[in-house]
Amino acid sequence: MSSPSDRNSAAASHSPGEVLALIGSGAVTTRADIARVTKMARSTVSQRVDALIAHGLVDEDADGGSTGGRPPRRLALRTREHAVAGVDLGASHCRVALMDIGGTTLAAHEEPLSIGDGPDSVLRHVERTVRALLKETQREPGTLRSIGVGVPGPVEFSTGRPVDPPIMPGWHQYPIPEFFASRFGVRALVDNDVNVMALGEQRRAFPDCRYLLYIKVGTGIGCGIVADGRLHRGAQGCAGDIGHIRVADLDDPCRCGNAGCLEAVAGGASLAAKLVGLGLDAASGSDVVRLVQSGNRDAVRMVREAGRAVGEVLAGLVNFFNPDTVVMGGALAAVHDQLLAGVREAVYRRSHPLATQLLRIEPSRTGENAAAVGAGILAIEHALSPEQVNRLVAG
Amino acid sequence: MSSPSDRNSAAASHSPGEVLALIGSGAVTTRADIARVTKMARSTVSQRVDALIAHGLVDEDADGGSTGGRPPRRLALRTREHAVAGVDLGASHCRVALMDIGGTTLAAHEEPLSIGDGPDSVLRHVERTVRALLKETQREPGTLRSIGVGVPGPVEFSTGRPVDPPIMPGWHQYPIPEFFASRFGVRALVDNDVNVMALGEQRRAFPDCRYLLYIKVGTGIGCGIVADGRLHRGAQGCAGDIGHIRVADLDDPCRCGNAGCLEAVAGGASLAAKLVGLGLDAASGSDVVRLVQSGNRDAVRMVREAGRAVGEVLAGLVNFFNPDTVVMGGALAAVHDQLLAGVREAVYRRSHPLATQLLRIEPSRTGENAAAVGAGILAIEHALSPEQVNRLVAG
């Protein structure tokens, strides 16, 4: 038996925030469970739980089924009272998902919106949408705990400010978190859209995968990186910018000034342009998808070709990063049969066997709301972080 | 004033292990310092320090200079009583560095040794060398706390076993830690040689850099990855295997069966072979270095060319990983003027400006002992890890 209250040995002692995280994760649902997992005394657990209940963070449900003894009281996050918003800003759309802190999507809304309208106009629109969704789901505005935002460009995550975003005119250094702080009084977390999609995909669809790459093939091509369960943003926060990696043996000119960039070879915009060159009607990536789905041979061949190009680059990244999972998402993932075939072919040909032996390459499992939900998860994980909760319970 | 003993608010409270880590880092040197940094009461700090002294982990030096009040007693790791060994196993050499837990190299020894002799023979040799170094520096064998080992092939870090290492016949799944546990009774940590070099370089030469890539250009080409201050090993532990990434527009056949691999284009072995093809006498990477240093035009051109190929691949990795520092090491780093010129040229041409704006690309600053010292640091960080120390102090 270990000596009591010994912070040196297998140290029990978990802060209220850590207890809440356990409850939130769904891994434990009763006080007795918590005591078993944390090894804290049952009395201590009750104390922690009482504090969380007193602060309205946890609810005591009805009794759970008995397993031969007194039935436990089930504990759960007080989802009614705590909501977050996940915002997905695209080049030409805006999607907002209202979620409770349990991760359930309560309502979502999408509409076309040009990011080029500038931060003031766009963010005011987001604010209105969030308020509308709160009303629609009959939640008090005061129940909003935080906001996650995904934007189509590089962001300095710590300050939440876009940095020289190529397709977001007027957004450079705009203080997005301050906007939401003044409107809702909550913290906003802003990240690149591919990052939040990677986070959402990992948390929702691949919870057991610790090293995940999310490849988004849309108009451009980007990559979100989850390493050891956390987002890897790199030194300047622009990690995952794979659109301009050189593809061997191809010389398609790219808007970046170089030739043979992955984006120029396999990006939706470039595929569409090539199809136009063949006399077909394709303005964007979605038209490419439509043509493939209708069985157009040139389009199918081209997407497969694009898959090989993506796979060529991905093969190098797999060798370098050694992920356990690669997820293909973005507009062109709608035709993932063709795309994945090319990707797998190239990756398995060129990557090291040890790196590919357990590697999974799969299409995205999250749907249209991927980015909004991912942003919401970012917000939830902030709101439920032990530091946040401890501050709340202590204050 | 925050209420005392509140584990929720700005929670002071640091375990003995954390206190030792502070002392070991050199950031603090007196009890008063520790109290200021950790915000614990001075009495508590004394208690922690007393425990560490009682267990022989910390020494109380002579007084430090007064600054107008009572002079502080300086604290330092008890380096006399705690040593580690760092072992660098190469294809044809074995280097052992004996270090104290403060990180000072006490003695080092190198000699030629073929890894192909098999684990039994090689590890017995290592054991003899470690014992000789202990005797040479007049340390008791019992002062050895742990052993770090870098090997030239993939390793499952958690078990310390090589996994299908191409140039280490007979080592597949050999339990290296068990060997040392039975001989010295200490834990051995085994990792890929490039990983320990990256770790050593980061800790020694670039302590402020959190995202570092260490590129080793020797016979082959490999990469060690430090992300957020920790080694990134990937899902299977084979991350950083960049030798067989495809280089655009080049088709040199590679031993792996593919063509255009970085290693086939720019590896020391391949460069030597090409020089032989030009009628020059070059058996390995070191001969290439010799030729470059003697001003041979073909060799200089070829190394520069190799630099560009490395840079081409590195440009992609910089976009993907967004490091703040890239270090070039390995045998060919001896001619880093020529190599770096090519690397920088390619990286700055092809990487995203945001990723390169603060990027440093520099030659390795650690010398011949890089891998052995890196392995030693791995061992030190294990021996001084809070978990280890807490167990010691508690037990």
Added chain:
DNA sequence: GCCACTTATGCCGATGACCGAACAATGGAT
């Protein structure tokens, strides 16, 4: 239906980690 048994939670005194304040030590400043 009653009772033994099992499991969950609440209550309470005991323990000890940590704190803060007072005190001792030690050298510089005046």
Added chain:
DNA sequence: ATCCATTGTTCGGTCATCGGCATAAGTGGC
């Protein structure tokens, strides 16, 4: 010589946490 600034130690008090016991609330056998 005296005061001051700073460091470290001692000691009593507080509070978080523990373990044990009482209570709650089911199941299953008889």
